[in-house]
Structures are given as C-alpha cells and as structure tokens.
Amino acid sequence: MKAIIMAGGEGSRLRPLTCGIPKPMVPVLTEPAIKHIIEHLKKYGIKDIGVTLFYLPYKIKNYLQGEYGNSIRYYIEEKPLGTAGSVKNASDFIDETFVVMSGDVITDIDLKSAYEFHKSKCSKATLVLVKVDIPLEYGVVITDTDGKIEKFLEKPSWGEVFSDTVNTGIYIIEPEVLKNIPENNIFDFSKDLFPYLLKNHIPMYGYITKNYWCDIGNSMQYLQSHFDILKGNIDLGFNKNLYTGENTSISSSAKLVKPVYIGDCVTICENAVIGPNAIIGNGCIIKQGSSIKNSILWDNVKIGPNNELRGCVICNGVKTEKNVRIFENAVLGENSFIKAYSEIKTNVKIWPDKIIDSGIVVNKNVVWGSGIRNLIFGARGIKGVFNEDLTPEYLVSLGEVIGNIFSGNIAIGHDGTNISRYLSDCIVRGMLFAGAEVLYADYALLPALRYIVRKNHYKAGVYIRNEEEDNLRILIMDENGCEIDRGLEKIIENKFMLSDYKRASSDSLKPIKNININKDYTDFLLREKPRNIYGIKVKFMDEITKEVFDFINKNSNMVLITAGNNYDVGIKLSRDGEYIKLYDDTGSIFDDDELNYLRLLIENEYGDRNFVIPFNSSKFLYEMSEAFDFKTVSSKLSYNDKMKKMLEMEGEIPKTNSQFNLSFDGINFSLKLFDYIENKKKKLSEIRKEIPQSVKLNKLVKCDWKDKGLIIKKFYQDSKNTIADFLDGIRFDLGDSWVLIVPDPELAACRLYVEASSKEKAKNLINEYEQTIKKILAEK
Incomplete structure (x- = not known):
C-alpha cells in the first residue's frame, strides 16, 4: 500500500501558531506533526509516500528532505484544488491501493486492520471513523450494520446529529476511484467525491476504530492532544511519566510533577515547578520560581522569574520578564516579548513579534501593530501609526476610558483629513459606550476647540490631527483647553492597561450632539478689532495655509490681501491652525526664540506683561523680559507645563493677546502681528535685526x-x-x-x-x- 499525506492547508484556525509555518509543521513533542504521521506509516511498512503541498510548500519539503532524503515524492499545487483534487494531482504516483492521511492529525490507527477490512468488503473507498461526544465540527457518517456507508452529513447541526461516528480524514482508496475526480479543479472528498460514489452505488465502507485520533485544528485540540500523549492514550514514543532530553540542567530545588516532557538543552532554575502536563521544548530556559502547568512551550523559549503559566501555548523564541501570568488557551506567537508584571488572559491570542509592555492586562487578541505598550502618552498626547498602533479596538477602548474619567460634556474635533475623521469616529463610539455626552465638532481648528471648551466649561476636549502620512496624534485637554498633565495621563494609562472602565447600560446611552464652533471662534478672534486688514501684503506659503484662512473667511468678514512674491509677511500654518512658520519680507524664517521675541513685543504693546519662558530658550528672552519689566516664569519643555503656566498668568477670561493664544493659535498670532506691524510702520526684517544674535x-x-x-x-x-x-x-x-x-x-x-x-x-x-x-x- 502507498500513502498520500495531504499537507497543503493554511491552518487558519490555529493562528497564531501557523502564522509563519504550515499546519503540518506545528510541533508535537518537539517534532513536526507530519513527522509523526510518516513514522506511523513506516511502522506498517508503508515506504512509498507522496505529500501534497500548497501553503508555504518549501518549509515542509525542505524539512522532510533533511529528515528522509529523496525517498518522498512532492506534489505542489499552483492553485487550491481541494482535498480530492490535490490527490488527483499525484495520480502518476498512485498505481495501487493507497491510504490518504491529513498531515495535521495525531493518531495511532491500526492501518493493517483498516486495510484488511477494506479488502474484505471489496470496498473502493473506506473511510476511517471514530466515535466522538460532540460531532458538530466534523463530518458525520452513517453506516449500516455491515459498515456500508448510507449517508454523509458535513458539519451537522444538533438536529442533524444522527450518529456519533465522524470522518477522520483518513481513507483507504483504490486507484480507479481517481478517474471520478476532474483534472485541475477544486474537488473535495467529503463534499464532492464521496457523495458522487454513494449516488452511483460505488462500494464505500466505514471502518470504525477505537484507536486514538485527534485533529489539531485549534489551540484547545492541540493542547488536548499533548495531554493525551502524556497520559499514555497514544504511543508516540513517550511511554514514561517523565522524559528529559540530553544536555538538560535541572536545579535540585526544582520540582517536576509528572507527567512531564522536557526536550534537549533545557535549563530549569531553582524552585521552579514544572507540571503536571507540561511540555518544554528544546533550548528553553525556565527561571527561578516559575510555575508551568498544562502548557506547551516550543523551542528556545525564555521564561522569566516567578511566572505563572496555565494551559497555554508558547511558540518559538518567546521571552517573558518577571512576574508574568498567562492563562488557559492563551497563545503567544513566535518571538513575542512579554514584559514584567503583565497578564495574558484566557483565550487571548498574541500574533508573532509583538511586545507587551510592563504591567498590562491583555484581555483581547493582539493582531495588528507592534504590540500593546503601556506608555501610550508621549511628548504630547498619544502618537501612533494608523492601523498599527492606532487600531479600531485601541481607539474605542481609549474612548471608553476618556468617557469614564471625564463625567460630563466632551467636545471632539479633527483636522479635516479622512484618516483623522476615522479615528475620531472610533473614539466617539468608545465615549458613547461609556455613557458620555459627546459634542461632535467634526472638522474644526484646534485653537477653536480649545476656546470653546474653556468658554462653555466642557469637562474635556479631544482633537485628532494627521501630522504626516499615517502618523497621527490624539490630544486630550481639560476644562481649560489645556492639555492634560502627567498625573491624568497616568490615570488614563492605568485604566487603559487594566481595561478598568465601566460601560453604560442601554437606557443611559446619550445621542451625539453636533456642534459648530467655528463662528464663535472667529467672533472671538475679531471682536477686539473687527475690521478688514488691507495695510500689509501677506503671502500664504502653501495651500494648507490658504485653506485655513479661507476657512476663517467663511465665518467672518475678514479679507487678507495676498500679493505674488512681493510681500511684507509670509506665513505657513499647520492644517489645524496651531503651528506657524513665519517669513520676513526678505524670505528669512524665524526660529522659535525669534517667534517668542515677537510675542514679547506684542504682549508689551497690548498684553498683561506676563511671560512664560521655556527651559531651552535663548538667554536674550530673559534679558528682554527684564528690560520690558515683565513678570517671568520658566517652564519645562512639555506642552502641558507651558500651557498650564501661561493660563495661570492669564487668568480666567480668554484673551486674544495672551501668551497662551499667541503661542498655541497660529491664526491669532498672525492677526496680532499684522496689527503690530501696521501700528509700528516697521518691516519684519527691521524688527528681526533688533534681536540679539547667538x-x-x-x-x-x-x-x-x-x-x-x-x-x-x-x-x-x-x-x-x-x-x-x-x-x-x-x-x-x-x-x-x-x-x-x-x-x-x-x-x-x-x-x-x-x-x-x-x-x-x-x-x-x-x-x-x-x-x-x-x-x-x-x-x-
């Protein structure tokens, strides 16, 4: 008898175990599943073996060639052909009775008895069947008392469970059956070929075996197959309660609770507890005090001190730090890195190469991006890459946390780009789930959102802007329009990491309120001097700046005159209206210190003579502040600290000429600068020459x-x-x-x-x- 092993499947239900390897290469007791199949065939004298391949074919072929040389034939599908179609693809190899086996099952079926049954019934196709308690995930096969197949039910409902005998995917077939399989087409055994044979009264039988069989189709079945091996329910060469490989070092204070399988070159440190039902792959290191039960570790896994692993699967190259806990049916993909004090909850799947930062409780799958990081806030707000760091799940959860922390009205807006709008929609949904009252400003300028939050005493504001392609920033502000401080950021981080937030009941959900904040904002900008500005020539240095001022024009009667290359002032604004780049009449650009010098001049002319100087500012700002007899305060480099100190000096009533608005509102600064230049009758280049040089x-x-x-x-x-x-x-x-x-x-x-x-x-x-x-x- 010859054999065909079907090894073309992707194993999507087993991901992330199969993210980088085909399903038949998933290790069972440190050896790929397909090797156990081949060794089982050889035990019955079956040496002529063909393997059908489709998904990552050369990973299987290269491995088997290294193990068995050129004794195996390979048939690679250019396109999916189905189970029967893949075997038809190997028809040049099949010239006698053959057995078909899946490359991803664990079994010790008695092939000799099955073959004898097949021949004794003069069967053309014999299906190996087993009895299971819950057959819903399998193809149910109904036979008569003689074993002749009467009916097939592919993955039945409970109402269709007429038998507890299911198809194992192991078949013994006569070669002439292959003529009923079309060439180069998708064709399955259970869906197409067997119903055809049944309809045409071609003899088919079911051989019911009491031998062990397990389809490792998902992580639970994969785990269970190993527990069964350790219990002795199947013989794969493990016939002891304890197996330890070569060059293994086990501390005298470590405890091994049988049954346990330990591979080669393993190090188990002091006071570790391994087992029961633990499989430790080759090259693993288990640090002191860690406990591993009912779990499988693949090769080269490094488990840190005082870890607790229960009922999980850990793939190749995974590393954990101290005090990590991983629970039932969790799966960690290859080369993932779990930092200290993290917890991976039941049924969570972490895809390969992800990093889970310290102290995080992971209660849902981690598929996209580089992982879950605990420090979600950076230099300013939350920065991340669309659909990598900032996934829909992440954003909805963030919205839920924000909605929990700020009880009351929360205003949210964005910079008008599609990607920012998508992010804001996700955050809005999260805030609604938390029961917050959401005031949706849609496309708005950031200074406008700050102003309206402060003016209307909203509890918080959220703004999303696209800073460069697929890189976005989420800004969260308090009731003063000031970006939240580190203490509040930490509270948000902790609640986010621990999923420590409540969701609203259905009867407490609030509708979204759409608000238009732009008219209020432009009225605020122009209320002190509501007139057209004609006295100077302004050049918009890019289309975005023109769009921003056009946006303002639509909400006011302001007109700015632009004029070719001859201009008094050149300005370039960020899309959200906050940042400004300023050019004088010679085309020279102002740096941050020079912009602050201009703000000093404007404050000296119109303001309250208070000034906050960032810690990395030029010395001349201190000198000029002193010369103007200003009250000065130094601030840290963080935006929050600068904003907070400026607001403290400004007082409760928003002012267009305050340092806060001059610093964080590029439009307001532009208008105040135009006024200043007109009043002083000076060119910007002349003012710039007065700035001390360094x-x-x-x-x-x-x-x-x-x-x-x-x-x-x-x-x-x-x-x-x-x-x-x-x-x-x-x-x-x-x-x-x-x-x-x-x-x-x-x-x-x-x-x-x-x-x-x-x-x-x-x-x-x-x-x-x-x-x-x-x-x-x-x-x-």
Whole structure:
C-alpha cells in the first residue's frame, strides 16, 4: 500500500501558531506533526509516500528532505484544488491501493486492520471513523450494520446529529476511484467525491476504530492532544511519566510533577515547578520560581522569574520578564516579548513579534501593530501609526476610558483629513459606550476647540490631527483647553492597561450632539478689532495655509490681501491652525526664540506683561523680559507645563493677546502681528535685526530607554562645581553659553541643546557633551 499525506492547508484556525509555518509543521513533542504521521506509516511498512503541498510548500519539503532524503515524492499545487483534487494531482504516483492521511492529525490507527477490512468488503473507498461526544465540527457518517456507508452529513447541526461516528480524514482508496475526480479543479472528498460514489452505488465502507485520533485544528485540540500523549492514550514514543532530553540542567530545588516532557538543552532554575502536563521544548530556559502547568512551550523559549503559566501555548523564541501570568488557551506567537508584571488572559491570542509592555492586562487578541505598550502618552498626547498602533479596538477602548474619567460634556474635533475623521469616529463610539455626552465638532481648528471648551466649561476636549502620512496624534485637554498633565495621563494609562472602565447600560446611552464652533471662534478672534486688514501684503506659503484662512473667511468678514512674491509677511500654518512658520519680507524664517521675541513685543504693546519662558530658550528672552519689566516664569519643555503656566498668568477670561493664544493659535498670532506691524510702520526684517544674535544647536543622542536616568544621574553628580539648573533635565550655565541635557519622552534618546556666542563654540560644546554621554554609556 502507498500513502498520500495531504499537507497543503493554511491552518487558519490555529493562528497564531501557523502564522509563519504550515499546519503540518506545528510541533508535537518537539517534532513536526507530519513527522509523526510518516513514522506511523513506516511502522506498517508503508515506504512509498507522496505529500501534497500548497501553503508555504518549501518549509515542509525542505524539512522532510533533511529528515528522509529523496525517498518522498512532492506534489505542489499552483492553485487550491481541494482535498480530492490535490490527490488527483499525484495520480502518476498512485498505481495501487493507497491510504490518504491529513498531515495535521495525531493518531495511532491500526492501518493493517483498516486495510484488511477494506479488502474484505471489496470496498473502493473506506473511510476511517471514530466515535466522538460532540460531532458538530466534523463530518458525520452513517453506516449500516455491515459498515456500508448510507449517508454523509458535513458539519451537522444538533438536529442533524444522527450518529456519533465522524470522518477522520483518513481513507483507504483504490486507484480507479481517481478517474471520478476532474483534472485541475477544486474537488473535495467529503463534499464532492464521496457523495458522487454513494449516488452511483460505488462500494464505500466505514471502518470504525477505537484507536486514538485527534485533529489539531485549534489551540484547545492541540493542547488536548499533548495531554493525551502524556497520559499514555497514544504511543508516540513517550511511554514514561517523565522524559528529559540530553544536555538538560535541572536545579535540585526544582520540582517536576509528572507527567512531564522536557526536550534537549533545557535549563530549569531553582524552585521552579514544572507540571503536571507540561511540555518544554528544546533550548528553553525556565527561571527561578516559575510555575508551568498544562502548557506547551516550543523551542528556545525564555521564561522569566516567578511566572505563572496555565494551559497555554508558547511558540518559538518567546521571552517573558518577571512576574508574568498567562492563562488557559492563551497563545503567544513566535518571538513575542512579554514584559514584567503583565497578564495574558484566557483565550487571548498574541500574533508573532509583538511586545507587551510592563504591567498590562491583555484581555483581547493582539493582531495588528507592534504590540500593546503601556506608555501610550508621549511628548504630547498619544502618537501612533494608523492601523498599527492606532487600531479600531485601541481607539474605542481609549474612548471608553476618556468617557469614564471625564463625567460630563466632551467636545471632539479633527483636522479635516479622512484618516483623522476615522479615528475620531472610533473614539466617539468608545465615549458613547461609556455613557458620555459627546459634542461632535467634526472638522474644526484646534485653537477653536480649545476656546470653546474653556468658554462653555466642557469637562474635556479631544482633537485628532494627521501630522504626516499615517502618523497621527490624539490630544486630550481639560476644562481649560489645556492639555492634560502627567498625573491624568497616568490615570488614563492605568485604566487603559487594566481595561478598568465601566460601560453604560442601554437606557443611559446619550445621542451625539453636533456642534459648530467655528463662528464663535472667529467672533472671538475679531471682536477686539473687527475690521478688514488691507495695510500689509501677506503671502500664504502653501495651500494648507490658504485653506485655513479661507476657512476663517467663511465665518467672518475678514479679507487678507495676498500679493505674488512681493510681500511684507509670509506665513505657513499647520492644517489645524496651531503651528506657524513665519517669513520676513526678505524670505528669512524665524526660529522659535525669534517667534517668542515677537510675542514679547506684542504682549508689551497690548498684553498683561506676563511671560512664560521655556527651559531651552535663548538667554536674550530673559534679558528682554527684564528690560520690558515683565513678570517671568520658566517652564519645562512639555506642552502641558507651558500651557498650564501661561493660563495661570492669564487668568480666567480668554484673551486674544495672551501668551497662551499667541503661542498655541497660529491664526491669532498672525492677526496680532499684522496689527503690530501696521501700528509700528516697521518691516519684519527691521524688527528681526533688533534681536540679539547667538547660535543655538540641538542634537539627538541615542541610548536605551533604561539608560536615560543613568545619563542624567551622572551629569548631576558631576555638576557640583558648575552652575546648573534642574527644572527639566539638567542645564549647565557656562557664562556666555549654556548646555541642556534632557531625555526625549518619545524616543530612546537624550536631546542636547546648546547656545553659544559663535557657531564654532556651539559645535564644540555639542561634540563635547555628546562624547561625555557616549563615555557614560560605555562605562556602565
């Protein structure tokens, strides 16, 4: 008798076990399932074996050639042909009675007895059948008392369960049956061929076996097959309660609770508890105090200290840190990394190469993106890539958390791009599920949303903007229109990680309220000087800026005059209206310090003579503030800290000439600047020449996340004999120069800021401090 092994399936129900390998290559006791099938065939003297392949065919072929040389024939389908069609594809090999077996079953069926039954009945096709308690997932086969097949029911409902005998996918067939299978077409045994044979009265029988059979079609069945092997329900060479491979190191204080299978080159450290029903693959390391029960570890898995694994499957190369807990029917895909104190809940599937950050409770599958990170907030709000970091599930959950934390009205808007609109829709749904009252502004300018939140005393605001292709940022603001502080960010992070939020009952759900905030905002902008601006020539430096001002024009009577290449002011705004790039009449662009100088001038002319100076600002801003007799406050580099301090100095009533609005509203700043230039009758280039000159440089120096604190600590220890400030990072005052070292909140890096009297000196300082950082890292 010859054999055909069907090994073309994708194994989609087994994912993520089969994300990178075909289903027949899934390991069973550290060896691929297909190898156990081949060894079973050889036990009955069947050496002529063909394998049909479709999904990742060369992974199977290369493995089998390495194990068995050229003794096996391979038949690769160019397109899916179905089970019977794939066997027909190997018809040149089949010239005698043959057995068909799936490459993804675990069985010890007595093939000799099945063959003898087949021949004794003069059957053309004999199906091997087994009795199961719940046959809904299988093809039910009904036979008469002689074993002759009378009826097929493919995956019946409970109302169709007329028999407990199901099709195992193992068949013994005479070669002439193949003529009933069409060439190069999709054709299945159970759906097409067998009903055809039955209809045409071609003899078919069912051989009922009491031998072991298990289809490893999903992770539960996969786990169960291993437990059955360990219990001795099937003989795959494991005939002891305990098996340990070669070159294995087991601590004397570790405890092995039989039955246990341990592969080669395994290290089990002190006080670990392994078993019962534990399969540890080759090259695994189990750190001290970890407990593994009813679980399968593939090869080269590294389990950290004090882990608890219960009823799970861990694929190749997975690594966990300390105090991780993984529960029943959870599956971790290859090379995933679970950081300390995380918890993977029951039935959760984590796709390969994902990172789960510290302290996260994962209660749903992780398929897209690079994983689940606990630090969802960065330098400003939440930044991520569409459908990788920012998946629909993530966004809805975020909306639910926001809706739980801010009880009351929540306004939400976006920058008008389709991708931002999609994100806002997902967050809105989450907030609604939490029972929040959502005020939907749709496309709106960010300064407008800030203003309306503050004016109407809303509890919170949310704004989504598309900063570059598929990279988006979600900003969350408090009742003052100020971006939330780190304390509130932490609360959101914790609730998000632990899924610690409530959902509203159906009778407490609130409808979405659509609001138009743009008219209120433009009235606010122009109320102090509601007139057309004709006195200066303005050039919009890109289409987005023109669109933003057109947007304002639609809600007001304002007209801005633009004029070719001859202009007094050139402006370039971000789509959301917040950022501004400013060009003088010579085309020179203003840097951040120079923009703040202009804000100082406007404040000095119209404002309250209060000014917040960011920690990385040029010295001349302090000097000019002092000359203007301003009250000044230093702020950290974070947007929240700058906003918070500006609002504290501004007071409760929003003002267009406040530093807050001049700094975080590019449109407002533009209008105030136009007024200032008109009143002073000065060109921007002339004002720019009055700014004290110095050279500022900054540089990103890469380091590991864990080394950021070490770098600041070392600089702090070395600051004893130097004048230094510690508001945000550490800044050294070097007389006419200064250097600031501050960890980057979003990148694995530190930032260096330098100001000096000359470019050469600034470069030298940057290089000197960069080398100091590298030396600290080299000596750690």
